[in-house]
Amino acid sequence: MLLVAVMIYQILNLTRKTRAFQVIKGLGIVFLGSALAQVFELTAVGWIFNYIITSGALVLVVLFTPELRRALEHLGRSKIFGKAETAQLGAGWVVDELVECAEHLSKRRVGALIIIEQKTGLGEIAETGTRLDAKISAPLLENIFEPNTPLHDGAVILRGDRIEAAACLLPLTENQISKEMGTRHRAAVGISESSDTVALIVSEETGVISIAREGRIKRYLNSASLKEILSEIYGPPTEESLISKVIHRRRKL
Secondary structure (H helix, E strand, O other), X not given: OHHHHHHHHXXXXXXXXXXXXXXXXXXXXXXXXXXXXXXXXXXXXXHHHHHHHXXXXXXXXXXXXXXXXXXXXXXXXXXXXXXXXXXXOOOOXXXXXXXXXXXXXXXXXXXXXXXXXXXXXXXXXXXXXXXXXXXXXXXXXXXHOOOOOOOXXXXXXXXXXXXXXXXXXXXXXXXXXXXXXXXXXXXXXXXXXXXXXXXXXXXXXXXXXXXXXXXXXXOOOOHHHHHHHHHHHHOOOOHHHHHHHHHHHHHHO
16 A cells, blocks of 8 residues: 555656646546446446546557656656766866856847756757757857857757757647746756756846756746756866866956
8 A cells, every 4th residue: 555655646746737637637536436336336327437447548648658758767767776967077167157158148138048968868859950069168158049140049958068969959848837938948848847957048038047957947047046056967166177267268358
């Protein structure tokens, strides 16, 4: 009974705030109706409920293939099967580059969508865009998202401390989000639902900086809060990276 309770809890937790959760509630009503039909010996009603339950399993598999795949991927990323990996722990200098890029784009209200790959590979997503394989830097990212340039429309995929690809297409979430958020936010939530990626969004309309993770979005981030979140992925800046950044800034001057 305890194992069954744990399994039910995990299923509800995985499907919470998705359309599959409503279907699970509907199934609960069907099972309840079937049990009541047996108690009151309603043969015809019981037959209908049993038929729905028998044929419903196949229908659910067909209708909710994306949700099932997402649940299995989530299970595969579980710490039960090994320690969760991060994008590039120890490359703390990347944090400063991303924060600097987000700040500049936010001030100018230039839209951006940056996807940080972690344990789940994004090779298929990267293939929808243009391969770059370039070292991460704030000026390069700003130039990619500059309006009316060939690669500005779409998402940038980061792998480790490299820019893997730009102008990539992402799946949009089917769940309801705030009407204030546009296509970039829907895409960010969508990719974070189907993988363990972290999506950094800069709104073109408002300049608001947001982070999407595990199907949830956190908005109105400032430099400090953004740096704190990114440091969980890349780790704090090392002494070597800080020295390199100072030298780089002096060269600019």
